[in-house]
Amino acid sequence: MRKFSKEEIWYYAKRAFWVLFAWVLIFNSLFLYEYLTLVENNALTSEYDFTISFRASLLVSIIAGLIGGTVTLNFMERSLRKYAFGKALIVIALTYIVVALLISLIGSVFYYSDYTGEPFHSKKVITEVKLFFQSWLFIKNLIIWLFIVLSTVIIFMVNDKYGPGVFPDYLKGKYFSPKRERRIFMFADIRNATGIAEVLGEEKYFHFLKDFFNDIASPIQQTQGEVYQYVGDEVVVTWKMKNGLKRGNALRCYYKMRDAITKREAYYTKAYGYLPIFKIGLHYGAVMVGELGRIKRDIAFSGDVLNTTARIQARCNENNVDILVSSDFADVLYQLPEGLTKETIGSVQLRGKSEEMTLVTYREL
Numbered sequence: 547m548r549k550f551s552k553e554e555i556w557y558y559a560k561r562a563f564w565v566l567f568a569w570v571l572i573f574n575s576l577f578l579y580e581y582l583t584l585v586e587n588n589a590l591t592s593e594y595d596f597t598i599s600f601r602a603s604l605l606v607s608i609i610a611g612l613i614g615g616t617v618t619l620n621f622m623e624r625s626l627r628k629y630a631f632g633k634a635l636i637v638i639a640l641t642y643i644v645v646a647l648l649i650s651l652i653g654s655v656f657y658y659s660d661y662t663g664e665p666f667h668s669k670k671v672i673t674e675v676k677l678f679f680q681s682w683l684f685i686k687n688l689i690i691w692l693f694i695v696l697s698t699v700i701i702f703m704v705n706d707k708y709g710p711g712v713f714p715d716y717l718k719g720k721y722f723s724p725k726r727e728r729r730i731f732m733f734a735d736i737r738n739a740t741g742i743a744e745v746l747g748e749e750k751y752f753h754f755l756k757d758f759f760n761d762i763a764s765p766i767q768q769t770q771g772e773v774y775q776y777v778g779d780e781v782v783v784t785w786k787m788k789n790g791l792k793r794g795n796a797l798r799c800y801y802k803m804r805d806a807i808t809k810r811e812a813y814y815t816k817a818y819g820y821l822p823i824f825k826i827g828l829h830y831g832a833v834m835v836g837e838l839g840r841i842k843r844d845i846a847f848s849g850d851v852l853n854t855t856a857r858i859q860a861r862c863n864e865n866n867v868d869i870l871v872s873s874d875f876a877d878v879l880y881q882l883p884e885g886l887t888k889e890t891i892g893s894v895q896l897r898g899k900s901e902e903m904t905l906v907t908y909r910e911l
Contacts, residue, residue: 557767557768558616558620561615561702562612562615562616563615564615565611565615566608566611566612566614566615567611568611568698569607569611569614569615570604570607570608570611573603573606573607573610574600574603574604574607576690577599577600577603581596581599595661598657598660598661599657601656601660602653602656602657602660605652605653605656606649606650606652606653609649609652609653610649610691613645613649614645614695614698638696638699642692642695646688646691646692650678650679650684650687650688651675654675654678654679655671655675658670658671658674658675658678662674721835721836721837721845722836722837724834724835725834725835725836726832726833726834727786727832727833727835728787728830728833729784729785729787729790729831729833729835729847729851730784730785730786730787730790730791730828730829730830730875731774731782731783731784731828731829731830731847731851731852731855732771732782732783732784732796732826732827732828732855733780733781733782733826733827733855733856733858733859734780734781734783734800734803734824734826734859735779735780735824735825735826735859736755736758736822736823736824737823737824737825737863738823739778739779742754742818742820743779745819745820746818746819746820750818753817754817754818754820755779757810757813757814757817758779758807758822759776759781761806761807762781762803762806762807764806765799765802765803765805765806766783766799766803768802769785769790769795769796769798769799769802770785770790770792770795771783771784771785771789771790771795771796771799772784772785774847782852783799784847787830790830791879791881792881793881793883794879794881794883796828796875796879797828797871797879797882797886797908798883800826800828801883804824807821807822807824824868825859825862825863825867825868825869825870826859826862826869826870827855827856827857827858827859827860827861827862827869827870827871828855828858828869828870828871828872828875829851829854829855829858829871829872829874829875830851830872830875830878831850831851831854831874832849832851833847833848833851833852834848834849835847835848853898854872854896854899854903857896857897857898857899858870858871858872858896858903858905860897861894861896861905865891865905865907867907869907870905870906870907871905871906871907871908872903872904872905872906873890873903873904873905873906875906876906885911886908886911887908887909887910888906888907888908889906889907889908889909890904890905890906891904891905891906891907892904892905893905
């Protein structure tokens with residue numbers, strides 16, 4: 547079983563917390579709405595006990611949030627990535643039903659035991675629980691929470707597609723009209739990709755790329771990067787300035803990506819006979835960002851900074867290094883990751899550029 551790093555654990559812990567918070571809020575808001583509706587329509591019986599009902603609602607929502615945030619949703623999300631869509635839906639539906647039945651059982655046993663004053667295992671409590679599972683209330687809650695769970699999974703997937711923090715901007719329509727932003731870009735490209743592809747063949751090379759992109763996904767997420775696009779064996783990652791400069795995230799991303807691949811060296815060697823060694827270029831500047839497309843809408847970036855970053859990355863081979871950044875980026879990187887030192891390569895004439903640019907690389911101490 548793969549060991550999770552501290553940053554990965556922290557990432558999933560934060561996500562689990564927000565699922566717990568959101569689900570507890572939604573569950574108890576629905577409970578209070580139903581209660582107030584019954585009060586307004588004088589539909590409450592004298593036997594109804596608000597305190598007991600609220601305690602049961604709170605317990606069920608906390609258990610659902612904890613299980614959903616830490617286990618269930620991650621499993622469902624992985625199923626959508628691992629299996630074909632139809633099979634994934636079956637797995638998700640079965641998982642949801644099993645977990646929903648378990649949580650409903652715990653909640654109903656607690657409620658009826660508290661309400662009747664009988665122990666959990668008493669015949670009276672067992673009878674009431676059986677009646678609850680046959681009631682319209684149980685079926686209604688099962689359907690409502692199916693939609694809530696699926697919505698949460700979809701939000702996770704869309705957030706992964708656009709990157710951390712982009713999905714809320716997308717919902718708010720921030721990029722409906724083009725905006726000018728300063729962004730950091732990283733172009734990462736596998737060395738000798740053409741030669742590897744020729745040896746492996748199309749199908750095996752595709753799986754090679756798929757494994758590579760999957761393995762570097764976590765480091766990109768951990769450093770608050772956003773995958774802009776995959777182009778063949780190349781991936782383009784972008785950061786908002788504050789996210790990329792914080793703790794040297796944009797630069798740290800490369801080393802975390804490299805470490806993630808190195809840890810899987812035995813797998814790559816056995817499966818493909820090659821380890822994906824890659825080179826990167828980093829630069830920052832102003833871009834226009836906005837939604838493009840009619841048949842397939844996407845958030846697109848436009849600006850000279852992308853071309854420049856691509857040219858910087860292309861110089862890695864000539865300078866025999868795996869990482870090159872513009873001196874402009876090196877100057878604004880106020881927090882250099884521990885264990886690195888900056889080394890100036892010198893001024894170079896990038897293809898298509900009228901002025902020379904000073905490039906910088908980093909060495910490990």
